[in-house]
Amino acid sequence: MTNKSPRKPPLVADKRYTSGSRKTRKPSVTKTRKTPQKAKPAPRKRKTTRRKASGGGGLIGFFRRLIGWFLRLIWAITWRVGSVVSLIIALWVGYIYTTLPDVTELLDGRARGSVTMLDRNGDVFAWRGDQFGGVITTDTVSPNIKNAIVATEDKRFYRHFGVSPRGIASAVRINLSEGRGPLSGHGGSTITQQSAKLLCLGDPYDPDSGMSEAEYESDCRRGTLQRKIKEAVFALAMEVKYTKDEILTIYMNRAFLGAGARGFEAASQRYFGKSASNVSPAEAAMLAGLLVAPTRYAPTNSLTRSQNRATVIVGLMEDQGYLSAAEARGARDHPAQLSEAAAERAGGYFADWVMSAGPEYFTRNTTEDVIIRTTLDRRLQAAAEDAMQYVFENKVRQGSKAEAAIVVMSADGAVRAIVGGRETKVVGAFNRAVQAKRQTGSAFKPFVYGAALDLGYSPLDTVIDEPFCMNIPGSGQWCPKNYTNNFKGRVTLADALKDSLNIPAVKVSEKVGRELVRQVASQFGLESDLAAGPALALGASESTLIEMTGAYAGILNGGSAVTPYGLTELKLLGESEPLMGTEGGIGERVIQTQAAEELIWMMEKVVSEGSGRRARLPDWQAAGKTGTTQAARDAWFIGFTSQYVAGVWMGYDDNTPLSGVTGGGLPAEIWHETMVRVHEGLEPTPLPMRGPTGPVENWDGGTPDNRSGGTGLGGVVDKVLRDIFGGGGNRNNSGNQNPQGSGDR
Template identity: 30%
Template sequence: MNPYENDNPFGGTSPKLRGLSRLIKILAGLTFFAAILGFVGAIGIYIYFSQDLPQINTLKDYNPSIVSEVYSADGTKIGEFWKECRYLLPFNEIPKKIIEAFVASEDARFFEHRGVDFASIIRAFIKNVRAGRIVQGASTITQQIARSFFLSPERTFTRKIKEAILATQIEKNLNKEDILFLYLNQIFLGNRAYGIDAAARNYFQKNIEELNLAEISLIAGLPSAPTLYSPINNMTLAREQQASVLQRMVDEGYITEKEAQEALNTPLVIFKAGTDKDFNYKYAPYFTEQVRRIVIEKYGEDFLYKKGLRIYTTADLPMIQAAQRALKQGLEEVSKLRGFKKPLASLKPDESEAFIQKTHEEILDETGILYFPEDSRPKNLPTPVTEDRLYKAIITDIQDNLWHVMVGHVYGVIPQKDRRWIWQKLSKGDVIWVRKKGMYSPNVARFSLEKIPEIEGALYALEPDTGKVRVMVGGYDFKRSEFNRVLQAHRQPGSSFKPIIYAAALDKGYSPSTIVTDSPVTFQVGDNEYWTPKNYGGSFRGPITVKTALTHSVNVAAAKVLHDIGMDYALAYARKLGLQSEIYPYLSTALGASDTTLGEMTEAYAVFADEGRHHTPFLIRLIIDQEGSVIERFSASETISEKAEDNKENEPPENEKTTIPDNEEMNRELLEKGLAFIKEKNLNLTNDELKILYGARIPPHHVITPQTAFVMTSLLKNVVDHGTGYRAKALNRPAAGKTGTTNDETDALFIGYTPQLIAGVWVGFDELKKIGKGMTGGIIAAPIWLDFMQVALEKKPVKDFKVPEGVDVTQLETIAGGSAILEARKELPDVMSAGQQESSPDRSVDFLYEDTSEL
């Protein structure tokens, strides 16, 4: 029945119906008009905001900042460099469960929408209105990519429009796999991690395929607020996010309720990630820092920090660890010789427990290990104390000649032999530095009393026959000082410079048996300036052989030899061996007055060790980019460091003394490399001196003859067997070397070698300060060298130095250098005084009254 049939007895349409019909038509028209306006407005907005949008085709050439990694010779990763810690992971290597976790958590309709999910926008709007605040976002994964790559993070209406436009464009140009590849590699996930591969490494120290569901769900809960939700910063919020991700995975059918609950109940071990420098510190910090400098100097900073390089080096990690240990403990022993001042603190009985617990917590925190959730942390965790560092300890008791100490929760004792360097009496409650030295008994650790040294040191080692740098330790502690004392510290080498002078003398006709009179002499070194070199202890030996003079590091003899062979000749000889530092033309140079670096001094000795060849040292073997292409390959080079310039620059200086002998008399390759230096310093060299320095007697790819190198090695072996380097004799294999000590014992050195390895050690303060009376190179540097070499060579066969062809070892005492063309020097005429040389005024005023030798 029509409900309106009685309203109009005369028939026709009811006025109410006509009014309603008109209203409907009006509303329909308005709706249509609004739709047209909305459509036109949307097109206008799209056109307006699309005008200045970036081109998304750059996404197809995705080239993000990736970690560059450094490897030792055995393939161990020892360093990394990055601005953003990211490892690029191909899509086919991303585990399926990770994709499901991120899609469920961030964009459940990802595989259905085309960039913008309007259903999610409406759903999020309703939830946010009901909550009265923003509790859910509606950005799709594609929108997040648009924001991450092209837009700023500011929350504005304009940015959201641009984000939506870009998202639709991205979906038109990339497939879903490409979008997920970009998203999962680009996204920041806290704990210094960019991308899921870095997150797996940083949070769990695992490869991506090793992650379990609990770990995956924890990472997948981070994108919306990675710093806030990181378990490193807030365990509670991280736990809530993990539970939310697992529930969403259940809702989407990716996992079961049982799997979700098992994951939620799985305790996790989480690691707090450090910077790239923190990682490098664990292994070979000075070595990797030098690698960094080399790569940046050649290729630029962005190339190293963003291109994902793999840098394979010559570093021998076990050797480096042995060197670090030897240097640290050696410097600590030197520091002990300077005495004990006072304990770090003296605590009252009621303060001891708090100190012990605080120390325990600090040592645990240094490991960077966290337990998730917090209540999963094991009870009574032991304090992780190792033998490779110092710890603060508190003395808990003193009895039976034992000091009882606690390092955190580790109980131990200090026997008298491990603290005999201290004469003061300490008390219960005193806080001291200790080092673990094994176990005193099954449940009691053994410690030694230590002190952190102010003194510094360096240790440098390379293979003499290849130039491969195996060890570079530039100081006591890289965190304390990044200054690399192997390469950056220009210090006087002291008597370790004498072998360079004696090698030059051998090639001028000297032999080990040449007589030099050790007697007082005074040299005029400038206008009204005179220098009288003195020996250690002030005594003189009279006529002695060159062998004796070098073995016992006799200063006066070295000065007389340099005066005899000529300063300009000696300077050219030193440069030929690879010394690049400024060597001053002063007689005190014979005693090591000119500043050099430990690196170049060690490299010069390597010439003696490798039969007269000089290999340019190198740290990097191979550089490969992220695609596997070789960027550069390095290998041993049998040339001196200084490169030859063009022919014009290598013309000899114009003076009456220096002329170039005939081609057949010269080693032209060697000569060309020396001419630039001769011209730069305006050296006056005779025809014979040029033949000695650069003559044809020197074989190709050598800087001195094998004969000269062998005679020098025999002399330096005698220094180890019978002279100032006698502590190195305990190596119990053929070794050669020389000590060095400077004025007031401010610097102490020992440079020594075997056929397989050469190492140099320097000890001293960064400022010119006396180490201590009697602190010579033989006393404090040689023991460090010995401790290192014993470990470095323990798996290498015992080898002696090769005898060059034509050398009769039975006549070794009378053999001169292989380049000698002058009359053999049986004896150097004695002089009581000598006039000023032509070279220049001497900087030796610092040496007028000070001795620069050693025992």
């Protein structure tokens, strides 16, 4: 049976595919029904939509594409430049790393050494130069110091990599808000950066560079951008080379903390008299407070200001958990106090004198740490300072600009105290006791009479005090006068010295010979050029107070020369054997012992009966001499007991005449106040003096003895001398010129 419907079933594939696609044997029902094939147009729609959203057309789209291009360009440049800069910094850090020495070589970087001075009892009283107390580490130093430094200077020290971007940004913000440049003022430096600065970025000081050490350090602390970049790179290298504790060790040993102290050990010794390993929280806070401004906050300059700064540091330590509330309260209630030596700063003038008199290579320009033992007696130093202050507060008119100086020494020349001016708490000031050369006035007269006594004359020999003139070649007639403008007639040599008469002093000087007087004074230690004319006898020559006091010490010790000295032993720190000993003391004999003892007897009359009565001491014999120069520009009193010699000078620095002051006035009173304090607690002992013996001579006529006068050659000499010195007792107040150096009452 045939099929009546010859039509074949329709093929879907025939409708969907071209004849070229019919290579597939059998269409897959699964593939024809897959959703992805039906959803293929959807992605094309999304793509078309994204192009539209990106601003494919219009002006806005153009600018957006342009900005995008620039951003991609900047990023491409930035990461490439950043990579290059990072590589350069890494290489730079690596290079610096290779140049950094072992940490032990960086702990003492001073270009000069230090001088520590001890008093006669072996206690420290002064420091000079750059003091370095010895190496300390984070293990040996007190934890209080570590904590105070970190709390004050860099609280993130143990967490950053050497540079703190947050700290720098904060510092820039503060500087700008305060109206300064971004790099002026607050620096935002980490402890590592500060250590790099202390190391001067690895560039050591060269004394031959033409820069002083102060200029070198100032140059190292410049705040330029270039310097800051170098500092940051150096700090990164230090962080790679050293541990955090090693960096902190460098910082603690090299930081300058005022008053010549380099490092926390030196500062602790300087201010508290103890090691940095034993400081309290209050003391550690005071030391850390010095880091920001060592000179301003140095407790030796202002203890109150330093304590106030330390209170701020205590607060920081408490806030950061280094101190409990109770510990912080205790530190505030009991602030740090200076050691006795630091508080007194005794012997400022004395220390300056020792530094100037000692060998330069072990004092002023030392590169070593030197220990000098001295003759200073701090009790006597305080006595002299108190005496000067008492007189000026109670006996000198308020507002007076007059100055004064005091020297106290033993008979062998060992200087016990020096006050170089009214302002006693000073360092490096003008020292009037040592540096000021002034006319000595009648204080010179003991050397005139000492020369006569050494020739065998007696204190009871007489001379006529009367109007007297001399013709001086090239100068004409010279007529000295007494301070009172009166004349006493015939007087003994002892009375002439006691009352400080000028005419007898000139006559005695001329009789024994000016050259001999000049020789005696020079051998006793007056090194200045001595006057060549007859005014030599009246103190027309200039001298320093310490020279004059030393010369009087020579009289006290029996007539031997004395060289004032303050250094008894010098050695290097850590060494047991001294490099040098005493340079000074008693030297060669100048006048005989008998002459010296008779001169002391005469000088005792000056104090007990004469022009120096205001200097008298209770229970103690004292001898001395007043001195007042022409127009009262200088006033002196120098004297001694059996124990000590003291000299006092008073005047104006600009040579203005004193008003109503003579050597027997205020200088004698300062001497009295000084010696009363100096002799407290001492048992009185008599002066080594001897009364006059032997025949007496009337130098201007009268009964001669075996030293002049008589018949024959002696009579001729006596007549010549009588013509020179006069033989009458005329007491007229004649004379037409003022003496060069007046006597005083």
